[in-house]
Amino acid sequence: MAAKKEIRTIGVLTSGGDAPGMNAAIRAVVRTALGKGLKVRGIRKGFQGLMDEDIIDLSARDVSDTIQRGGTILQTARCEEMRTEEGQQKAAAICKKYGIDGLVVIGGDGSFAGALKLAELGINTIGLPGTIDLDIACTEYTIGFDTAVNTAMEAIDKIRDTSTSHERCSIVEVMGRDAGYLALWCGIANGAERILLPEEHDYNEKAIIEDIQACRKRGKKNYIIINAEGIGDSINMAKRIEEATGMETRATILGHMQRGGSPTCKDRVYASIMGAMAVDLLSEGKTNRVVGYRHGEYVDFDIKEALGMNKGIPDYQYEIARELAL
Numbered sequence: 001m002a003a004k005k006e007i008r009t010i011g012v013l014t015s016g017g018d019a020p021g022m023n024a025a026i027r028a029v030v031r032t033a034l035g036k037g038l039k040v041r042g043i044r045k046g047f048q049g050l051m052d053e054d055i056i057d058l059s060a061r062d063v064s065d066t067i068q069r070g071g072t073i074l075q076t077a078r079c080e081e082m083r084t085e086e087g088q089q090k091a092a093a094i095c096k097k098y099g100i101d102g103l104v105v106i107g108g109d110g111s112f113a114g115a116l117k118l119a120e121l122g123i124n125t126i127g128l129p130g131t132i133d134l135d136i137a138c139t140e141y142t143i144g145f146d147t148a149v150n151t152a153m154e155a156i157d158k159i160r161d162t163s164t165s166h167e168r169c170s171i172v173e174v175m176g177r178d179a180g181y182l183a184l185w186c187g188i189a190n191g192a193e194r195i196l197l198p199e200e201h202d203y204n205e206k207a208i209i210e211d212i213q214a215c216r217k218r219g220k221k222n223y224i225i226i227n228a229e230g231i232g233d234s235i236n237m238a239k240r241i242e243e244a245t246g247m248e249t250r251a252t253i254l255g256h257m258q259r260g261g262s263p264t265c266k267d268r269v270y271a272s273i274m275g276a277m278a279v280d281l282l283s284e285g286k287t288n289r290v291v292g293y294r295h296g297e298y299v300d301f302d303i304k305e306a307l308g309m310n311k312g313i314p315d316y317q318y319e320i321a322r323e324l325a326l
């Protein structure tokens with residue numbers, strides 16, 4: 001889809017769960033746009049803020065000292081109204097009222113569905129993948145995943161230390177309601193004995209119990225299970241495992257600490273490039289695109305096409321994780 005007219009004002013918002021690196025993306029959008037002589041408006045609290053007309057002008061100084069900060073300076077929200085046709089019409093009308101003729105939406109698939117609607121209603125719109133879950137099919141990288149997975153990995157290393165000292169089994173629950181990438185990566189990086197993924201709901205607790213018993217006989221001093229949020233039930237699982245194996249078992253739910261913190265170098269750099277690219281695409285007359293990273297290159301896709309793509313946990317990586325845990 002080509003943009004309908006020359007862009008003069010760019011709006012930017014963050015939507016859905018926050019992710020470290022979103023500020024780097026906002027900063028890049030603001031400074032690239034200002035560098036091209038465009039005006040920039042920040043929309044606070046995602047699509048909900050757009051509905052509420054919570055819109056501010058952004059200058060180069062407003063994004064100073066933000067690249068290293070976690071969270072999102074624009075704040076974020078989930079917005080039910082944006083799922084309705086009336087809400088989408090209202091959002092497009094508000095963009096027009098504020099002269100926003102180009103919009104950058106930083107978020108996940110749910111946010112892109114809103115971005116697509118706005119593009120169809122004549123607002124030139126570009127999506128940037130922002131989620132710690134890595135579950136956007138058109139891209140191998142999403143803003144925030146690198147920081148979140150490193151945060152979780154460091155926490156799990158610490159849990160392993162105390163687990164070994166006490167000869168315990170530890171169940172560590174990481175985020176990921178529908179996607180197991182955080183769990184899989186931590187499983188490999190932390191050398192976990194088991195990884196439970198939302199994509200594989202039929203995990204076998206009996207087999208885990210037998211494995212723990214066999215490991216204890218071999219003199220193994222700890223047993224780490226990474227459990228994705230989508231499976232959940234970690235506290236009860238710990239009780240069942242302790243009862244069946246006699247090995248003391250503790251559950252730790254890492255929770256929202258995985259979403260915060262200063263972004264890693266990778267998240268700062270990739271988010272900056274994607275933010276700048278979003279503005280470049282808009283000024284080249286493009287709309288209805290999602291920026292992604294594939295095969296070593298920054299690329300862009302039609303939003304509808306991107307939303308239609310599928311991504312699953314690669315079987316080969318999961319098998320490797322299992323083999324390395326032996």
Ligand code: F6P
Nearest residue numbers: 017018131132133175176177229
């Ligand atoms: O940002 C993605 C995510 O962290 C998921 O992994 C998780 O299930 C969800 O957000 C939780 O979001 P919240 O607690 O903010 O509703």
